[in-house]
Amino acid sequence: MTLSDSDLMYLLTLLRSSEQPMSTEQLVQALKDRSGS
Amino acid sequence: MQTEQTAPTLDLAGNKNQKELARRLFRVFEAQGRFFSSNAPIRITLAQLTEFMQQQEPGNANWSKDISSALSASKAVFAKEEYEGEVAFVTSRSGRLPGDVVGPDQAHTLGKRFATPEPKRVIPPTRKLAPSRSTPSYIDSPLTATEPSLSRSFPNLSAGDSYVVVPTTLPTVVDLPVQVEAEVEIEVEDTLVAVDDEPIVARPTASATAAIDIATAGDADITDAVRESLGQEMSVARWGDLWMMEERVQRFSRGDLRRIEDFLREQGGSTTDEEIVQDILGVRENAGDYAGSRFALNYRLSRETREFEYIGTDMAGVWSLSNQPSIGTTRRKPSEIGQDYRFLIDYRTPDEGLEEGIIEHILSFYEYTYGVLPLDANLATLLPKAGFADQRAARVTFESPQTGETIVTELRFPTGNRGGFVAGLDQFYADNLVPGAVLTIERTDRSNHFLLEYFQVSGEDRKLLHLDERKVKYAFRSTTYYCATQDDFLLSEGRFPKLADVKPLDDRARRRPEQVVQATFERIGDNSGSADLPSFSASFGDLLAAANVERPISSEYLRDILTSGTYPEFSADDSSEDVYVYQPAT
Numbered sequence: 142m143t144l145s146d147s148d149l150m151y152l153l154t155l156l157r158s159s160e161q162p163m164s165t166e167q168l169v170q171a172l173k174d175r176s177g178s
Numbered sequence: 179m180q181t182e183q184t185a186p187t188l189d190l191a192g193n194k195n196q197k198e199l200a201r202r203l204f205r206v207f208e209a210q211g212r213f214f215s216s217n218a219p220i221r222i223t224l225a226q227l228t229e230f231m232q233q234q235e236p237g238n239a240n241w242s243k244d245i246s247s248a249l250s251a252s253k254a255v256f257a258k259e260e261y262e263g264e265v266a267f268v269t270s271r272s273g274r275l276p277g278d279v280v281g282p283d284q285a286h287t288l289g290k291r292f293a294t295p296e297p298k299r300v301i302p303p304t305r306k307l308a309p310s311r312s313t314p315s316y317i318d319s320p321l322t323a324t325e326p327s328l329s330r331s332f333p334n335l336s337a338g339d340s341y342v343v344v345p346t347t348l349p350t351v352v353d354l355p356v357q358v359e360a361e362v363e364i365e366v367e368d369t370l371v372a373v374d375d376e377p378i379v380a381r382p383t384a385s386a387t388a389a390i391d392i393a394t395a396g397d398a399d400i401t402d403a404v405r406e407s408l409g410q411e412m413s414v415a416r417w418g419d420l421w422m423m424e425e426r427v428q429r430f431s432r433g434d435l436r437r438i439e440d441f442l443r444e445q446g447g448s449t450t451d452e453e454i455v456q457d458i459l460g461v462r463e464n465a466g467d468y469a470g471s472r473f474a475l476n477y478r479l480s481r482e483t484r485e486f487e488y489i490g491t492d493m494a495g496v497w498s499l500s501n502q503p504s505i506g507t508t509r510r511k512p513s514e515i516g517q518d519y520r521f522l523i524d525y526r527t528p529d530e531g532l533e534e535g536i537i538e539h540i541l542s543f544y545e546y547t548y549g550v551l552p553l554d555a556n557l558a559t560l561l562p563k564a565g566f567a568d569q570r571a572a573r574v575t576f577e578s579p580q581t582g583e584t585i586v587t588e589l590r591f592p593t594g595n596r597g598g599f600v601a602g603l604d605q606f607y608a609d610n611l612v613p614g615a616v617l618t619i620e621r622t623d624r625s626n627h628f629l630l631e632y633f634q635v636s637g638e639d640r641k642l643l644h645l646d647e648r649k650v651k652y653a654f655r656s657t658t659y660y661c662a663t664q665d666d667f668l669l670s671e672g673r674f675p676k677l678a679d680v681k682p683l684d685d686r687a688r689r690r691p692e693q694v695v696q697a698t699f700e701r702i703g704d705n706s707g708s709a710d711l712p713s714f715s716a717s718f719g720d721l722l723a724a725a726n727v728e729r730p731i732s733s734e735y736l737r738d739i740l741t742s743g744t745y746p747e748f749s750a751d752d753s754s755e756d757v758y759v760y761q762p763a764t
Contacts, residue, residue, distance in 0.1 A: 142399055144407040145389035152408065153423075158218040158276070162420035162473040168408075169400045176392040 186273030192251030199248040219276035224265040417476040418492030428474035451495025489573040491562030493625040505588040506601030507548045519597025528555040535621040542726035543613040549604025562625045576630040614668035615661040633662035643669035698725040699760035718756045
């Protein structure tokens with residue numbers, strides 16, 4: 142299983158705007174928040 | 179050209195003093211993030227804000243409380259975060275919460291423009307090419323699914339359209355493109371057309387490109403998908419379970435690396451990333467960029483494999499100088515032990531009903547002899563993961579409450595054809611335990627430190643199996659031991675008298691588990707056949723204990739060998755419960 146291009150781009154944008162490392166857990170939560178689930 | 183820069187309109191709330199304070203502090207955030215994009219999060223801890231205000235106006239002893247209430251009141255501008263007990267506030271240069279931007283307002287983000295609608299990716303025309311020659315085997319085709327940046331998306335070519343297709347063989351550019359016909363105009367039909375009998379663009383299978391639906395998928399699946407997808411991105415740096423854009427990861431000079439190398443030498447060859455960050459890079463633990471500095475240190479040093487080796491875990495960074503001696507027995511090479519444990523790669527389901535954070539393990543003869551523990555499915559629930567995908571080993575310590583000693587061991591991670599194991603316990607085993615001893619391994623609050631306990635009993639004397647290294651034979655010796663054992667794994671003379679004076683199998687036979695099982699039947703089984711047509715029978719428990727003298731074989735693996743039908747010489751004895759028969763092929 143992989144992320145859709147849209148989700149992946151979203152994470153890359155998120156990482157690009159972050160000065161600190163982000164955990165997988167934070168990224169998963171960000172995806173869930175974005176999808177409203 | 180000059181552009182006008184307007185101050186953002188702040189939607190502040192609270193009383194007059196709180197609004198005024200929030201406005202003042204917003205300017206601090208602006209200064210902190212002056213080079214950020216307008217929607218990037220700017221994060222400052224409450225402690226840092228308090229320190230700033232105390233410098234400005236030392237008379238107020240309640241700055242922390244005032245700042246917290248002022249910023250918390252303006253929820254449209256500031257978001258409060260708490261991480262490991264530290265409070266921080268976040269906003270952006272636009273005066274809005276960063277989440278407002280990455281949430282609904284995505285009309286003009288790069289990601290949105292790339293992804294909606296998903297563009298057709300047509301292979302661009304290339305330079306004129308000479309007749310192609312075959313691609314050398316050491317060069318991957320640029321269109322293979324293994325190439326990271328292309329592997330996740332392929333064009334959907336519709337029938338009837340016209341496309342330019344580039345041969346997948348290595349082109350040769352020539353000066354005079356006369357007589358050269360490298361671009362081939364083809365009509366895409368229902369099936370993809372190949373040139374030189376090679377598929378141009380392999381239509382990916384559904385499973386290879388199946389994108390996860392975040393709205394319906396579970397957390398575990400999303401987590402796997404995030405790791406899988408980001409792991410393929412060359413622009414993303416990873417350490418353990420942390421991610422960062424590679425371009426944002428701090429870089430170190432050659433001088434920094436030299437100082438780190440010298441520091442490691444002073445520390446006896448290894449030290450933690452935290453000590454390096456604090457002592458060499460001068461970043462304090464409570465500094466805002468501490469986490470980023472740790473990440474940068476671990477990521478950048480992992481690229482300097484000539485000087486440094488990572489021996490930490492996914493959560494605890496530990497570095498050593500490269501080419502340090504490995505920990506563990508010298509009787510058998512680590513690579514050979516890894517091959518002995520190869521079967522563990524196929525058996526990954528932990529036992530049901532495991533207690534959280536603690537496992538029980540019965541020490542086998544093989545483990546006792548080489549001072550190892552198998553990284554089986556049960557132990558894998560406790561032991562840490564690797565910090566990097568290509569990491570060879572991690573330093574893990576075990577503390578024995580009974581003896582008061584701490585044993586430094588090496589956790590060898592599984593590779594493609596080798597199983598994982600913990601090495602370096604040989605002396606502890608020899609001093610305190612016997613094969614068959616019951617061990618418990620318990621997690622602590624440190625990810626690379628564990629408790630290793632055994633049950634102490636009053637001394638017991640038995641004749642137990644040993645390997646006489648001088649004569650290279652197994653022998654029974656009187657042994658007094660003070661640890662609780664499980665009788666099924668105890669190799670006593672009364673149980674296996676025929677093992678006395680038996681020579682160990684040679685390495686070629688040891689590498690083949692079925693040959694080890696055959697030899698074990700012959701060594702311990704009852705022969706109910708004749709000398710010409712032998713038929714050995716033995717109970718499963720006896721086979722398991724005695725087969726583990728030569729090589730590691732788990733209970734599940736042994737049962738598969740005996741019952742899978744792959745080896746017809748083994749069969750179940752229908753007349754007795756859990757007894758198996760070995761009839762050598764004639």
